[in-house]
Amino acid sequence: DQQVKQNSPSLSVQEGRISILNCDYTNSMFDYFLWYKKYPAEGPTFLISISSIKDKNEDGRFTVFLNKSAKHLSLHIVPSQPGDSAVYFCAASVNNNAGNMLTFGGGTRLMVKP
Amino acid sequence: GAVVSQHPSWVICKSGTSVKIECRSLDFQATTMFWYRQFPKQSLMLMATSNEGSKATYEQGVEKDKFLINHASLTLSTLTVTSAHPEDSSFYICSATNNGVNQPQHFGDGTRLSIL
Numbered sequence: 001d002q003q004v005k006q007n008s009p010s011l012s013v014q015e016g017r018i019s020i021l022n023c024d025y026t027n028s029m030f031d032y033f034l035w036y037k038k039y040p041a042e043g044p045t046f047l048i049s050i051s052s053i054k055d056k057n058e059d060g061r062f063t064v065f066l067n068k069s070a071k072h073l074s075l076h077i078v079p080s081q082p083g084d085s086a087v088y089f090c091a092a093s094v095n096n097n098a099g100n101m102l103t104f105g106g107g108t109r110l111m112v113k114p
Numbered sequence: 115g116a117v118v119s120q121h122p123s124w125v126i127c128k129s130g131t132s133v134k135i136e137c138r139s140l141d142f143q144a145t146t147m148f149w150y151r152q153f154p155k156q157s158l159m160l161m162a163t164s165n166e167g168s169k170a171t172y173e174q175g176v177e178k179d180k181f182l183i184n185h186a187s188l189t190l191s192t193l194t195v196t197s198a199h200p201e202d203s204s205f206y207i208c209s210a211t212n213n214g215v216n217q218p219q220h221f222g223d224g225t226r227l228s229i230l
Contacts (some may be wrong), residue, residue: 042223043208046220
């Protein structure tokens with residue numbers, strides 16, 4: 001049973017436009033959510049996170065939105081840049097603590113076209 | 115920012131060889147380290163959780179005698195793939211956290227293991 005799902009395996013966006021990556025979860029115990037970016041043959045790089053007590057967290061071009069009632073979160077990147085092209089994973093954990101196990105989604109490959 | 119170093123980045127060896135992978139947190143104390151495995155075009159699958167000074171907790175289906183984990187200090191965890199076979203070929207990634215509230219896991223760059 002996949003507790004964290006990223007239903008879009010890939011997304012193509014024009015440079016300068018907004019990229020919206022979506023993630024759904026089923027476990028209502030999750031209370032800490034993270035987005036990671038991954039290039040081939042490299043480890044994931046932490047981008048941004050959000051606690052369940054918030055519905056939005058912003059860091060530069062990256063904003064994460066959390067809709068607890070819908071068990072849905074999204075990552076907005078604006079403006080998108082070609083260097084943003086990578087695989088993006090959402091992840092979730094329990095007890096606001098990434099020291100607990102992270103459950104990852106399947107990833108979405110973002111391609112930003114110049 | 116937090117840095118996790120993983121070594122080696124790529125290993126090619128013969129079937130039956132044991133391979134050790136090191137994961138180090140360079141600028142923070144990692145009370146917990148995690149070991150993941152990633153198959154091509156798939157997500158990261160957690161193999162085990164390693165807490166400093168105690169035995170690792172393995173996920174279901176992961177053989178603890180096959181994948182030996184040691185977390186002897188707050189900055190180093192090792193994964194040893196014992197008597198590796200071609201089916202063990204994969205991308206292995208570690209992560210580390212200091213267990214603070216709302217502190218993310220930071221990942222190493224991974225180790226590509228190829229068993230001939």
